[in-house]
Amino acid sequence: MIRDHAGGNEKIKEMVPGIKVYGGSLDNVKGCTHQVENGDKFSIGAHVNVLSLHTPCHTKGHISYYVTGKEGEDPAVFTGDTLFVAGCGKFFEGSAEQMYQSLCVTLGSLPQPTQVYCGHEYTVKNLLFALTVEPSNVKLQQKLAWAQNQRQAGLPTIPSTIEEELETNPFMRVDLPELQKLVGFNDPIEALREIRKRKDNWRG
Ligand SMILES: [Zn+2]
Known part of the structure; x- marks a missing residue:
């Protein structure tokens, strides 16, 4: 761990x-x-429900915690080192197939307003890298300007939302044919592997 x-x-x-x-x-x-284990539920006090989601790859047993109020309201997910704002964790103990499942299937199918709390403040660097993949993504350009302002003011860039990640996180956008084309693969898992490789070698 x-x-x-x-x-x-x-x-x-x-x-x-x-x-x-x-x-x-x-x-x-x-x-x-x-x-x-994946699917295990528990509660914190009387008002907070937690669902455990197995999201392996960075570590083999990585769990993300999906947290809601009693009636399923105000969803948030704590994604540790699997999903970062505009990025994802390194593939220390897993494969591109696993990260695809964790990011694009498990986390990607949560309700879009779900707030995303990740384990590290890597947002500005991740957005700078994401722009090397998708230079003309306007949402990405806007989010970078916002994130730089936040950090200059000493403020966090977290939480994000699943909706914003689907719009700006290249690792969560590999199902899109236009993104696959940009990285030269017409397969989501191969595109994800390629983007991770580029990020590992990126010296921004
Ligand atoms: Zn960490």
């Missing part, structure tokens, strides 16, 4: 005796007390 998201678990267990720590059953999450 990537330490940057689990490093505080032991400490918080000392500070809050009895606290529950949830983590994917396939990742050896430090301090985990409750292992979850």
Whole structure:
């Protein structure tokens, strides 16, 4: 398990005796007390429901948490290192096939207004890279200008929404023939593999 998201678990267990720590059953999450699998549900207090979604690739057991109110209202998804704003995690323990399933099928089919909370503030760099793939995407140009303003003002660029990601995140847009054409593959998984390869080699 990537330490940057689990490093505080032991400490918080000392500070809050009895606290529950949830983590994917396939990742050896430090301090985990409750292992979850795809589809597992639990609640936080009386008003918050959580659905566990297996979104592997960055790590083999990566879980994203889909969180709503009691009646399914105000959806948000916590995507860790699988989906970033305008980007995705490196393929440390998985393949392009898995990332396609995680990003474009599992997360891509959540309701479009779902707010996206990712694990790192990589937005500006991701948008700069995304523009190398899709230079004439107007939504992308607008989001970059907005994100740069946010960061200059010391503000976060997170959350995004699933709708915005479908408009601006090249890794989530690989089903579109026009994007496939831009990267030279007429297959979504091959396009995803190619964009990840370009990003890994990009020195923006
Ligand atoms: Zn991380």
